[in-house]
Amino acid sequence: HTASPGIYENVMILDFKSLYPSIIKTLNIDPAAFIEKKPSGKNYVESPNGAYFKNNDGILPEIITKLHSAREKAKKEKRELSSYAIKIIMNSFFGVLASPNCRYFNLKIANAITHFGQFIIKLTASEIEKLNYNVIYMDTDSVFVISKKIKSVDETEEIGKKLQNHINSFYDKYIKENYDRKSYLELEYEKLYLSLMLPKLRGNEDGKAAKKRYAGLLKLHDKDKKEELKITGLEAIRGDWTEAAQDFQKQMLMKVFHKEEISKFIKEYIKKILDGKLDDKLIYRKSIRKDLKEYTKSTPPHVKAARKLPKLESNLIEYIITTDGPEPIQLKKHKIDYEHYIDKQIRPIATQVLDLFGKDFDEIIKGSKQAKLFN
Numbered sequence: 001h002t003a004s005p006g007i008y009e010n011v012m013i014l015d016f017k018s019l020y021p022s023i024i025k026t027l028n029i030d031p032a033a034f035i036e037k038k039p040s041g042k043n044y045v046e047s048p049n050g051a052y053f054k055n056n057d058g059i060l061p062e063i064i065t066k067l068h069s070a071r072e073k074a075k076k077e078k079r080e081l082s083s084y085a086i087k088i089i090m091n092s093f094f095g096v097l098a099s100p101n102c103r104y105f106n107l108k109i110a111n112a113i114t115h116f117g118q119f120i121i122k123l124t125a126s127e128i129e130k131l132n133y134n135v136i137y138m139d140t141d142s143v144f145v146i147s148k149k150i151k152s153v154d155e156t157e158e159i160g161k162k163l164q165n166h167i168n169s170f171y172d173k174y175i176k177e178n179y180d181r182k183s184y185l186e187l188e189y190e191k192l193y194l195s196l197m198l199p200k201l202r203g204n205e206d207g208k209a210a211k212k213r214y215a216g217l218l219k220l221h222d223k224d225k226k227e228e229l230k231i232t233g234l235e236a237i238r239g240d241w242t243e244a245a246q247d248f249q250k251q252m253l254m255k256v257f258h259k260e261e262i263s264k265f266i267k268e269y270i271k272k273i274l275d276g277k278l279d280d281k282l283i284y285r286k287s288i289r290k291d292l293k294e295y296t297k298s299t300p301p302h303v304k305a306a307r308k309l310p311k312l313e314s315n316l317i318e319y320i321i322t323t324d325g326p327e328p329i330q331l332k333k334h335k336i337d338y339e340h341y342i343d344k345q346i347r348p349i350a351t352q353v354l355d356l357f358g359k360d361f362d363e364i365i366k367g368s369k370q371a372k373l374f375n
Helices: 019-027 059-076 080-097 107-130 153-179 243-257 263-274 301-307 338-357 361-365 369-374
Strands: 006-016 044-046 052-054 134-138 142-146 187-198 214-219 227-232 284-287 316-322 325-328
Touching (some): 006 153, 019 059, 019 107, 243 263, 243 338, 338 361
Antiparallel strands (some): 006 142, 044 052, 187 214, 316 325
C-alpha cells in the first residue's frame, strides 16, 4: 500500500475516531491485564507484537469508557474546549505507557497499541480493496480511497458513507470472532478532496510518495465557499520558509487543482522576485535557541545575521540573504541575493509539482532573465 506520487481526483478520507483509545478499550490493553508469558487456555488477547492480555475488562479501558462518555456529553453541549481537553487526555494514555517516567511504563504494552494500529489500518485497506476501490495512501489512523468508476462528487460522498458502515460492521464481526470481545473501533467518512497531490519523496528514486506530506482541494458544505486549499506537512505551512515561497506554493497548487497551465505562472513569479517586487516577502525568521557564543560546530544563517547586530533585542532573528550572506533586516547593507531565493526557495517547491508532470524547472525558465543568472 505504498502510494504512488501524483494528482488524484475525488479522494475519500476515512478516519478512525480516537484509534489508540479505542484499541485499548476493544482489546483490553491494560497494565493490570498484562501477562508476561503466553498463557494456557484460550481466554486471552494476543497482540501482533506478542504481548498478552487477560480477556476481562481492565482498568484503563474502564477509564477510557468514562472519558468517552464525558467527551460525547461535552460535544452535545457544544463545549469545544472541554471536548478537546478530554480527547488529549484519552490520547495521552498511549504516550505515558511508552514513557520511562510513568509508573506503568512498559514498552511491550505500548507497542501492542501501535502494532494493533498498523494491523488495523492495513486490514482496513485490504477490506476496502476487496470491494474494488483503490487505497492510495494510509496514515496512522486514516485511509485515502479513490474509485475510477465514480464520476460525480455526490456519488463519492454516498460511497464514503457506505464504506464507513461496511468497515464498522466488519470489525464488529472480526473482533467477536477472533478475540471474543466487543469492537469499539469506529471508522468515519470524514471528508472529500476534489483534488489531491501526493508529492515524491525527495531524493528517493523508487518513485515513492512522501509520508505525511500532501495538499488537497477540500470540498466544503457551504453555499458561499465551495472549496478550500488544505496543506499537510508542506512548505506553505512551515515557519522555515519565506512568505514568497509559501505564497508561490499556494498559488501554484490552486492552478494545478483547477487544471491550469503552470509554466507561465512560474516564470512570472520569478520575474516578480528579480524585479524586486516581493522583497518584503523574502525575510527568513528563526529563533536563537542558545547563547551566540555557543554556536561553534556550525554557524546557521540566522546566527550569522544575529552576530551582525550591535545588540540582540529579541530571540527571533529576521534576516535576508544578500550578496554578502545573511544580514539582519535592521542592518541590510548589500543587495538581495535573488539567485539564492530562486534556487533554494522557488526551485524545490516548483520541482515537487513539475516532477509529477515530467517537466524540468531549468527547461521552463530557459530564456528568462533567471537562466542567465545561473550561467
